[in-house]
Amino acid sequence: MPKDTGIGASPKRREDVRFLTGDGNYTDDINVHGQAYVHFLRSDVAHGRITSIDTAEAGAMPGVVRVFTGKDFEGVGSIPCGWQVTGRDGKPMQEPAHPVLAQGKVRHVGDPIAAVVADTPAQARDAAEAIMVDIEDLPAVVDMKAAVADGATKVHDDLENNLCYDWGFVEDNRDAVDKAIKDAAHVTTLELVNNRLVANPMEPRVAVGVWEKGTDNYTLYTTSQNPHVIRLLMGAFVLGIPEHKLRVVAPDVGGGFGTKIFHYAEEAFCTFAAKACRRPVKWTASRSEAFMSDAHGRDHVTKIELALDADHNFTAVRTETYANMGAYLSTFAPSVPTWLHGTLMAGNYRTPLIYVNVKAVFTNTVPVDAYRGAGRPEATFQLERVIDKAARELGVDPIELRRKNFITEFPYATPVAVEYDTGDYPATMDKLSEIADLSGFDARRKESEAKGKWRGLGVNCYIEACGIAPSNLVGQLGARAGLYESATVRVNATGGITVMTGSHSHGQGHETSFPQVIAEMIGIDESMVEIVHGDTANTPMGMGTYGSRSIAVGGSAMVRAAEKVVNKAKKIAAHLLEASDSDIELKEGKFSVAGTDKSVAWGDVTLAAYVPHNYPLEDIEPGLEETAFYDPANFTYPSGAYACEVEVDPETGQVTIERFAAADDFGNVINPMIVSGQVHGGIAQGVGQALLENCSYDSEGQLLSASYMDYAMPRAADLPMFTVDHSCQTPCTHNPLGVKGCGEAGAIGSPPSVVNAVIDALHSGGCKIDHIDMPLTPSRVWAAMTGAAAAGHGTAEGRSVGGEV
Template identity: 60%
Template sequence: MGASDFVNLPNIGTSVRRKEDYRFLTGGGQYTDDITLANQSYAVFVRSPHAHANINSIKIAAAKAAPGVLDVFVGEDVAADKINGLPCGWLITSTDGNPMKEPPHPILAQGKVRYVGDHVAMVVAETLEQAKNAAELVEVDYDVLSAVVRVTDAAKATALHDAAPDNHCYKWAIGDKAQVDAAFANAAHVTKLDLTNNRLIPNAMEPRAVIGSYSRATEEYVLYVSNQNPHVERLLLTAFVMGLPEHKVRVIAPDVGGGFGSKIYLYAEDVCLTWASKKLNRNIKWTADRSESFVSDAHGRDHSSHAEMAMDKDGKFLALRVHTDANMGAYLSTFAPAVPTILYATLLAGQYTTSQIYVEVDAWFTNTAPVDAYRGAGRPEATYLLERLVTRCGWELGLAQDEIRRRNFVKDFPYQTPVALQYDVGDFHALLKRGNELAEVAGFEQRKTASAAKGLLRGMGYSCYIEACGLAPSNIAGALGARAGLFECGEVRVHPTGSVTVFTGSHSHGQGHETTFAQVVAARLGISVDAVDIVHGDTGRVPFGMGTYGSRSLSVGGTAIMKALDKIETKAKKIAAHLMEASDADVEFANGEFTIKGTDKKVTFGQVALTAYVPHNYPLDKLEPGLNETAFYDPTNFTFPSGTYICEVELDPATGVVRVDRFTAVDDFGNIINPMIVEGQVHGGLVQGIGQALLENCVYDPESGQLLTGSFMDYAMPRADDMPNFTLDTLCTPCSHNPLGAKGCGEAGAIGSPPAVINAVLDALKPLGVIDFDMPASPSRVWEAIQSAKH
């Protein structure tokens, strides 16, 4: 079944209400912290108050003697048990042919701490209160060292690791530098831009939580964890850190209250509790408080870049040249090296036919929390740089923001970019045209005049993004440094009554899998959506899976399910043919019924299901009983969602306050299964992207390395009243290489919106002489920029 056939089935393209919402809205969800096991104890971590220090000694006697304490663990205990450090899941090779520098990342600090929040000791006690009290009794003697937090200062700072004495992790590049340099030498005009993509702190509604459990009777571990990919968590934990047989470890990720990338990784707490549960023969729970989340969750973004665009006299892009310094933080998190390389540089072609591109990336260690994938993972950083630069190109050449883009759009597909990716389908002109219509661009000057009458400035900004989703295929990803496969698994189990249970490796943490996947299966089998249950998040029940991130759930996980359904249909046709005394080659299946071509014979899907399990009239000589199939799917290419975003802001020059007045988003997600869920995903992404552009900003003190934005008092999360009513629409060019024709939608809003907002802010500030600005456009920063321009 192809994408064009599938999209016409019942339930597809329908806004079915989410099946999972009843339990969430009525308090019936079960998150990790809701679980209480028998004989449960509690862990509290002693964390470093210093960004960089040698550990002279750790005194734990008083803490161990405190009421209710079961034990206190430090780095020496970890080393004695030969527990390895946290592994990095992606290897980058430097331009000189050497592998990146990969310093050890111990689960409890050994000899040195490298950022505020680094794990120094773990206290386990009967109650949480007892563990907290005992943690305060742990005495650590530190020899404080100088710290570095800015990526641009890393090269000349004190070394964090012996393995990286210059704090340099890798230098990576893509593109033909000689051809790019030649294009610049012959260009009619060159536009240059320096910009920073500010560091962000993920703030999922549910903080990270872990329960470690061990059974001496079976020698089995169970890890309950708020995580986006349980099978990858188990693989890293067993094969690379603890050296355990994989079949002896079960990872269960129950309901997860948001992840946005920050819950993809194997964290130190996960390993510590698993390891200690056997040592103490106790179930152990740890739940982060919000302050711990600020310092210990993997952060996002944090790039400093210089970009240049070479153009001919008509504004046609000839070549792009980029250098980026990427902050890795104190250690390499699970997928960190891939973010500023494979997931960033390969997207710098954008929607444009720039014939030559050269990108060079230097990655550095600093005394900050590790940085990793955060909603969009490299794609927001690429889009921000490119769309800021394209807007500047238009301004310098006197071309309208839409015109400079229109002149350079890719028109013919498939299109091979100069930075490795090949776009299969798209219609960028149609997206821009529809965006201009919905944004009422023709009336902008009138609205700008009305704002001026009130003493306010009005600006309009564009962003035309493209992203790569469903990272694939595994052999290419492996060649690019991935240390794991990137396939997905789906199992479809048909029950005797005709109801179905689906087991998927794509884990849901807010995306609505239990509804969307049920719609896919129900449409294919001609049964009710309510007759389909979706199981995910449990390595003990799901065969395998690579988890949820990179907007891969439907295009990769959904396709695995479709392939399992192909097998179900093939076998079911054989059973139906036997029941109707016909050849299976003559059997057709549609709307839940099997029919014989040219006759009125038919049997229902329910009849076939029952026959498979009650095989009284069954071709036992040819078929096994039962109707249960599993399939794995490894994509042949990325999918490429794209869109045009247009933001309109009103700005008060007296106070610097920026108000987003209008925001229009037109996206191409391929075929859409549930428009309501897609709309919700776009809304969420837009809020996160606008939040970065106007409000959110992680700040460390440049001298001490202390986190200055360590709470919601200092880190400004967006609220409902910061947002306008969004105007949304979708156009569709179905993905050409998966049977659903789906592309992915979960990250688009966060990718396309930041440059649209900042371009709008700069458009408003241009008359005052402000030509550059870095996120976030907070009132104080905008006001200061205005004052600086006056002098």
């Protein structure tokens, strides 16, 4: 029987009441008395030298408080990058300055040149349009390979070239991998593109800066996934504000998907301008602004080679990737194609030799950073696509090829420097076969053929690294911040509990699932537990929410703090019961003396903690509040197997997803309903990448997909009802909850499943096509089919169809 409360139960999300009734408190809902509004004048060219800016007319317009340009920020710090990568030559990456407002040059369409602060948004916008800017156009570099060619125009004049770093991993494996591929019985090669994406959370970014004259204190209200990190980066490295004088508040946040992790120039501007203008300053992004100012995701071009022996065992993997950084380095951008990507290239398989080369490239485009999955989807897509191609070349079943090479013994140290602690990949594949009814696929294919459609089946396995840690390791890898998490558990006199967490919720359901953990530990009703997050003034220093770390890292900190509370409460209970605290048990909200019927209720003990009339004062202080910081010993490693069935219309190239199933191993599951919802959302985003979404630029750096007229998002009609299962649970061995994380899985496992299914469908119709780059729009699929027909159904060996860089 399903549980009604505690860990493993599925109570409805308590936060949804306010969200669904319009009572959420988002950043744009915050209006401070006397606030002004800012409008940014953004570059409409991708690359150019600013020769003059005339703000006189704009500054004299009605309602204008002040006009700012890059000159106002001379002496102000650069927007910092939070991760340094060292190249295979031993040199640190090239790290250009990133000014709050452009200084000297503009480097991408959307680069902010000037900003107008005015009494109303309309006045600020009108005045911004009156600013006269003269820009000398310079050649734009958009294609990554062209950007690193000799003689290419440099995005940053003070850098040696446009190559941020040339990273090799594991460099000691390189020669052995080359030899293994040379000596292999079979080598499959595939070139592919991981298309650039725009995150598109429901709530655009907003920032409200406030400065208090009497105290010289600053407050920034912002749409952020990690307010403490924003306070640290902006205060220490950009504006020079001591942390104790700067408060950052992230209230309800309407989705993030990674794009709200980073510190953005607009946040620094509003905070700076609040003092300069002596009044609060607010900025709310329009959707078109978001397209050219929010960090984009993915954008990799890769060649991958898989070597196999005569028995079809994987012997080596070699990849070469060009990863787009855009015009500037966003907060965690350097880590995404390296440590979050290269370390996952073993996947679920026993591959003894792996070498990953990544060239990170500056281009005249919007900066690229983490997007749901962050490096893990890119690694999985490469590996799972080349395995499918290898199975087709060898004439073997793609599922059996995967099964043959599964890792089956744990812990397992991969050749790319990580150790998987637990997993059961055959079990998730077995579960997938059951819930997807793979045995019935042939019959369904015949039904589709009878309707004139081609049906294909695509299967994919994935593993990801979540809860990135520990701090001492990531510090060695280039992280400029710790990756621990924190929690304070405050018990009130009447027994209610307030948990202040450094994690942040922007759709994950923390206010529901976190209380389930605390309530189960103590044996009280979940309604007695309140979660507080998002305000640096009343939460302990934490690293925020991303990388599926909330329950594995934030939840573990919460458990450790609660354990301290319980241990102290046991001492108080022991005093009240005249027993030794070592004999005290806590169960179902009561402290009992083991082996007796003597007990005292949770509420009586908590009251005694604050009304210490009968209290062991000589031993412990009054009160019941504890803080814990938790730094994980290792990543967690969720894994799973996905299956997608599609129909392809041979007349039009239209792809329709008919069935989709996901079997995931998330370790112990706190709230199955919330986990299922996370998987559903991830699959939807992965399907969007596979079939619809594509952020593209022309050769001059103009953003061609700058609105929903040109950028296609998945709708409900594009998706079937998903079948999801997370009953295959191998608990994590190194955190107190045995959890692994679930938020990114769907976005990792779905793109290769969809593409594998489409390629299978085309083969069933006689089109011997090995690969089509995402998104598999009808025009791309139709072009691939007609191209294959014109070539007599010849195999497009190693060729990407429609894969623009």
